[in-house]
Amino acid sequence: MKRAALTAVLLGAQLHRAAAQPAPVEPAAPAESTAASEPAAGAPDPAPDAPAALSASSDDIDLSSLGLEPGAASFDDKLNIYGFADVGWTWQHLVRHNNFVKRDIRGFGIGNLNIYLAKNLTAKARTLAEIRFTLLPNGSMNADGSYVDTTALDFTNFYRPTQWGGITIERAYAEYDLTEHLTIRAGHWLTPYGIWNIDHGSPVILGTGRPYIIGEQFFPEHQTGLELFGSHYDRGFKLEYHLTASNGRGATEGQQDQDLDLAFGGRLAVETPWGLKLGGSVYRGRYTGFPAGAGARAPSYDEVAYGADAQYDLGALHLQAEVIAHDRHYDEGLRTATGGGFVPDSRDFGVYVLAGYRFDRFWNVMPFSHVEHYRPGDHTLFEGVNGGSVGLNFRPTPALVLKLESSRAAFYAGQGILGGAVIYVSAAQAAWVF
Secondary structure, three states: OHHHHHHHHHHOOOOOOOOEOOOOOOOOOOEOOOOOOEOOOOOOOEOOOOOOOOOOOOOOOOHHHHOOOOOOOOOOOOOEEEEEEEEEEEEEEEEOOOOOEEEEEEEEEEEEEEEEEEEEOOOOEEEEEEEEEEOOOOOOEOOOOOEOOOEEEEHHHOOEEEEOOEEEEEEEEEEEEEEOOEEEEEEEEEOOOOOOOOOOOHHHOOOOOOOHHHHOOOOOOEEEEEEEEEEEEEOOEEEEEEEEEEOOOEOOOOOOOOOOOOEEEEEEEEEOOOOEEEEEEEEEEEEEOOOOOOOOOOOEEEEEEEEEEEEEEEOOEEEEEEEEEEEEEEOOOOOOEEOOEEOOOEEEEEEEEEEEEOOOOOOOOEEEEEEEEEEOOOOOOOOOEEEEEEEEEEEEEOOEEEEEEEEEEEEOOOOOOOOOOEEEEEEEEEEEEO
């Protein structure tokens, strides 16, 4: 039941994002990336994931908004520091089909504190690092159901107890413009797929979190290796393209390739002059984990992920949808063991649809709603789930976003710990850029 409780907590984060149309920004607050846009009415929207709209040479940083446009007379190589943070309140209520309450959680929590370091190296080269500071691992759950306690006695403060946290390296890379339409990137970067992964900052997400199928990482969230990307404009149409080669997914993917088997991926997206954007992404690699003990073989499997996404903006109306599938195939003798045997080959599948409308009053309020379906390949916890939510997103200033959302997720009756269960989630969040 510990795993069920953990899944219930994770499912509470199925809220959604959309970003704003390009608009002028204040120097202290990075503006929104146009990788996925939300119609703006009134004040411009902020974006922590990029200082401004998409530039010709990078899908993450608009250097011109910072006075750093390569080749410009005002070219500047100063280090720029910016970021985003959020705090929220969540109430999660897990109910069995007979109305017996199995889990009830409520409280405040710090979600993200992300710092960006961006710098022009030359007229054609630049670097970006993104670090997330977190209070984890304190309070996280171990595989055996116990909790991690990081309490330590601080000798600089009369040995009073304190709890330490950690950091996550979201991105750390350098990139170079090979041509006007092609850039090469090396390092640790966010996988270019769909609408939600690159624009992952909480101030650009419409709700308090991304869809559950995005959090499940059918595609790996990060990769370490090389990426070729670029874009081309022609008669109002924009073509974006990405090719990736990396260590793939694994227990030490950021430091080394344990299985010596490179992973490859790609993405194509077309943006039309009438507000429609269509994209497709694919990833193929091999996962290798840590061996269970000395002399044991590490669990390993081949994986393929593929997805399609669509986004449409018409004035203040915003629509978007994604569908993703993930196939997993084990070599014999390398399957992961479970209580009932070994994990079989499987296919995960998920889809969501979101709609919202931005008004120019009441702090630029945007009512929104979404529906989502998820069917995991492993039925240990559940066979499938249907979910949906309604909410309000307020932007009183370009750098501050306030969110309210209510969600419901119903699990298929049948096998799995959560079979027949229903989860209700109510959440509020404040997110800001700096």
